[in-house]
Amino acid sequence: MYTVESLVAQIQGLSSSAGDLSLLLTHLKQADEFLHNESTRLFPFLEQLDPTLHSLGYLYILEASTSGPVTNEQARRLVLLISRFLTSCVADQIRLAPEKFIAVCKSFKDQVLMLEAPIRGVVPLLEAVKKLRSSEHLTTLHPDFLQICLLAKCYKTGFSILEDDIFEVDQPRDFYLYCYYGGMICIGQKRFQKALELLHNVVTAPMSSINAIAVEAFKKYVLVSLIYNGQFSTSLPKYTSSAAQRNLKTLCQLYIELANTYSIGKISELETYIQTNREKFDSDNNLGLVKQVVSSMYKRNIQRLTQTYLTLSLQDIANTVQLSSPKEAEMHVLQMIQDGEIYATINQRDGMVRFLEDPEQYKTCEMIEHIDSSIQRIMTLSKKLTAMDELISCDPLYLAKVGRERQRFDFDDFDSVPQKFNI
Amino acid sequence: MASSSSSGLTFKLHPLVIVNISDHYTRVKSQTNGCSDGGPPSPPPRVYGCVIGVQRGRTVEIFNSFELLYDPVTQSLDRAFIEKKQELYKKVFPHFYILGWYSTGSDAEESDMQIHKALMDINESPVYVLLNPSINPAQKDLPVTIYESELHVIDGIPQLIFVCSSYTIETVEAERISVDHVAHLKPSDGGSAATQLAAHLTGIHSAIKMLNSRIRVLHHYLVAMQKGEIPCENSLLRQVSSLLRRLPAIESEKFQDDFLMEYNDTLLIAYLAMFTNCSSTMNELVDKFNTAYDRHSRRGGRTAFI
Numbered sequence: 001m002y003t004v005e006s007l008v009a010q011i012q013g014l015s016s017s018a019g020d021l022s023l024l025l026t027h028l029k030q031a032d033e034f035l036h037n038e039s040t041r042l043f044p045f046l047e048q049l050d051p052t053l054h055s056l057g058y059l060y061i062l063e064a065s066t067s068g069p070v071t072n073e074q075a076r077r078l079v080l081l082i083s084r085f086l087t088s089c090v091a092d093q094i095r096l097a098p099e100k101f102i103a104v105c106k107s108f109k110d111q112v113l114m115l116e117a118p119i120r121g122v123v124p125l126l127e128a129v130k131k132l133r134s135s136e137h138l139t140t141l142h143p144d145f146l147q148i149c150l151l152a153k154c155y156k157t158g159f160s161i162l163e164d165d166i167f168e169v170d171q172p173r174d175f176y177l178y179c180y181y182g183g184m185i186c187i188g189q190k191r192f193q194k195a196l197e198l199l200h201n202v203v204t205a206p207m208s209s210i211n212a213i214a215v216e217a218f219k220k221y222v223l224v225s226l227i228y229n230g231q232f233s234t235s236l237p238k239y240t241s242s243a244a245q246r247n248l249k250t251l252c253q254l255y256i257e258l259a260n261t262y263s264i265g266k267i268s269e270l271e272t273y274i275q276t277n278r279e280k281f282d283s284d285n286n287l288g289l290v291k292q293v294v295s296s297m298y299k300r301n302i303q304r305l306t307q308t309y310l311t312l313s314l315q316d317i318a319n320t321v322q323l324s325s326p327k328e329a330e331m332h333v334l335q336m337i338q339d340g341e342i343y344a345t346i347n348q349r350d351g352m353v354r355f356l357e358d359p360e361q362y363k364t365c366e367m368i369e370h371i372d373s374s375i376q377r378i379m380t381l382s383k384k385l386t387a388m389d390e391l392i393s394c395d396p397l398y399l400a401k402v403g404r405e406r407q408r409f410d411f412d413d414f415d416s417v418p419q420k421f422n423i
Numbered sequence: 424m425a426s427s428s429s430s431g432l433t434f435k436l437h438p439l440v441i442v443n444i445s446d447h448y449t450r451v452k453s454q455t456n457g458c459s460d461g462g463p464p465s466p467p468p469r470v471y472g473c474v475i476g477v478q479r480g481r482t483v484e485i486f487n488s489f490e491l492l493y494d495p496v497t498q499s500l501d502r503a504f505i506e507k508k509q510e511l512y513k514k515v516f517p518h519f520y521i522l523g524w525y526s527t528g529s530d531a532e533e534s535d536m537q538i539h540k541a542l543m544d545i546n547e548s549p550v551y552v553l554l555n556p557s558i559n560p561a562q563k564d565l566p567v568t569i570y571e572s573e574l575h576v577i578d579g580i581p582q583l584i585f586v587c588s589s590y591t592i593e594t595v596e597a598e599r600i601s602v603d604h605v606a607h608l609k610p611s612d613g614g615s616a617a618t619q620l621a622a623h624l625t626g627i628h629s630a631i632k633m634l635n636s637r638i639r640v641l642h643h644y645l646v647a648m649q650k651g652e653i654p655c656e657n658s659l660l661r662q663v664s665s666l667l668r669r670l671p672a673i674e675s676e677k678f679q680d681d682f683l684m685e686y687n688d689t690l691l692i693a694y695l696a697m698f699t700n701c702s703s704t705m706n707e708l709v710d711k712f713n714t715a716y717d718r719h720s721r722r723g724g725r726t727a728f729i
Contacts, residue, residue: 206712206716238709238713239709239712239713361680361684362684362687362688362691363680363681363683363684363687364683365683367683367687368683368686368687368690371687371690371691371694372690374694375690375693375694375697378694378697378698378701379697381701382697382700382701382704385701385704385705385708386704388708389704389707389708389711392708392711392712392715393711395715397715397716398711398714398715401714401715402714
């Protein structure tokens with residue numbers, strides 16, 4: 001029969017080496033239910049354990065004590081305790097029990113939100129993600145962390161996580177949420193290309209039926225595509241799920257109309273359209289993005305001018321792009337040069353702008369390193385893809401469907417194609 | 424009939440001769456085979472010709488060869504032609520003499536001795552170069568043998584018999600280039616562009632590897648000399664320094680720019696190739712995935728009517 005004291009003693013004794021830890025893990029798994037029953041009494045025992053040495057045991061007890069509903073009072077104490085734990089726990093030990101760890105983090109997030117101080121949760125959760133991270137695996141922890149970052153407006157910390165590649169995903173819902181929140185963080189950081197990539201992932205992810213995350217992501221996807229690319233193509237690529245292909249356009253009709261108006265190229269029409277549908281954009285929380293779409297229209301028009309003219313006066317730019325004065329045109333052009341969107345020089349004496357070519361000559365050593373690292377990355381990617389391709393070729397579901405599609409009698413052999421593979 | 428020669432002459436053979444003989448043989452063979460297709464394959468024809476070169480002291484160097492017609496009726500080579508050719512060659516290469524004759528076949532035959540004796544009035548000890556045209560992929564050496572004639576007493580009768588001599592291959596710069604060219608012209612299985620590119624790159628790779636190993640030997644040697652483990656040899660040092668001075672030492676910025684630009688272009692092409700490869704794998708993967716998992720995908724071809 002278990003008592004909490006005996007468990008604590010075991011934890012303290014068996015937390016030193018790898019062999020002991022696996023023994024401890026089995027003990028803890030057996031004692032799990034007991035711990036859950038005793039969840040209210042466990043607090044004082046946490047004092048006896050040191051999170052740096054006894055991470056695994058601490059984790060189990062912590063998880064048991066946070067599993068039930070938590071009041072505001074308890075939340076205050078728990079938040080302090082859990083943040084200390086998350087920053088100081090040992091990565092190897094907690095990787096032995098990842099589900100418990102994720103459960104603890106989830107309840108931590110809920111408590112932090114309950115106390116309405118999401119910023120307190122950012123740093124501990126960042127530590128937690130780093131410790132749990134096991135090469136390219138996406139867990140429920142990631143979207144929770146990103147959600148906290150969004151609510152706390154700490155976009156930069158969230159962005160650092162988005163740099164990693166993902167190869168395996170636990171739950172599709174995690175993936176949708178991760179990409180959606182990630183997209184929003186990138187929009188906040190003004191990294192539109194990465195945002196476009198992430199939102200594209202949500203929209204084209206395999207899904208058996210349409211879900212709200214994909215719909216919201218699609219709306220933002222249209223807007224970001226207009227801001228970054230200046231155009232939006234309504235045909236989704238062929239790897240989009242059929243559920244998405246059929247339903248997304250009908251559900252987001254408003255935004256498709258916006259894209260059509262944008263492609264005409266008249267600022268005034270765009271602005272009237274936005275005015276008429278202002279409340280709908282607002283209710284979707286997309287009004288900020290929509291305003292950025294309008295300003296991107298000016299940029300698009302100026303960029304179109306670089307393809308026609310070598311030099312142009314500021315007055316002419318203002319007229320063509322429908323800006324009010326040459327001063328505004330100068331400001332726009334200056335901003336674009338700074339952002340690297342066009343290459344030009346402004347001669348302020350006579351108000352002429354000369355458009356230049358891309359000065360990149362591709363003859364520096366840094367370019368060599370850049371291309372070399374890209375080649376290495378794509379080689380690893382190619383290996384992974386071939387492995388996946390082979391895996392899916394042996395998938396019984398795939399083989400069954402392919403078998404059904406072939407003609408009954410193959411040209412070369414006279415055995416009929418098997419309809420079902422009994423493996 | 425063939426034992427090792429005791430005359431003490433050293434033979435040096437130029438690759439031009441070998442290429443000439445093989446070319447002659449190939450032409451004749453393809454011409455005779457072209458006329459008679461169907462029926463049993465005819466035995467490989469024998470071709471004949473003269474070899475010319477220089478004899479200095481004990482060294483016989485065979486430089487060139489020309490073809491001759493063999494008259495099976497008289498069983499001799501065309502004398503008038505030999506004389507005429509000899510005159511022509513004398514005008515261009517005054518030092519060259521007719522050293523002997525060549526033929527193809529797997530082994531020397533009895534009838535060859537007649538031809539050999541007939542040539543003895545031009546050169547008192549002619550050489551007989553024999554090329555074996557049968558292709559043996561296991562064989563490492565050249566299928567060329569050089570025979571001399573010696574007077575041996577067999578059964579109490581002094582007879583001329585053929586004895587084998589050893590030879591070395593001697594090359595002039597021009598010959599080396601052309602032999603290299605011929606060697607690379609046709610890869611062993613007449614491969615496609617891909618195998619030719621691979622062969623080309625392998626060649627360059629092995630050349631660079633060899634250069635690298637030799638430079639490393641030099642470097643090791645110089646370091647040891649610097650440390651004092653090996654006594655200083657000034658003549659070798661002079662040679663090394665002259666070699667270094669011959670290196671192309673282009674350090675200008677223009678060179679650097681152009682070099683880097685070309686290097687980057689090649690890298691970009693490799694990147695593009697990898698991209699295409701990846702895209703095609705990805706495309707196949709997506710197709711398979713759609714077939715397997717998408718419930719309502721359009722199925723091409725006949726579907727089972729449920």
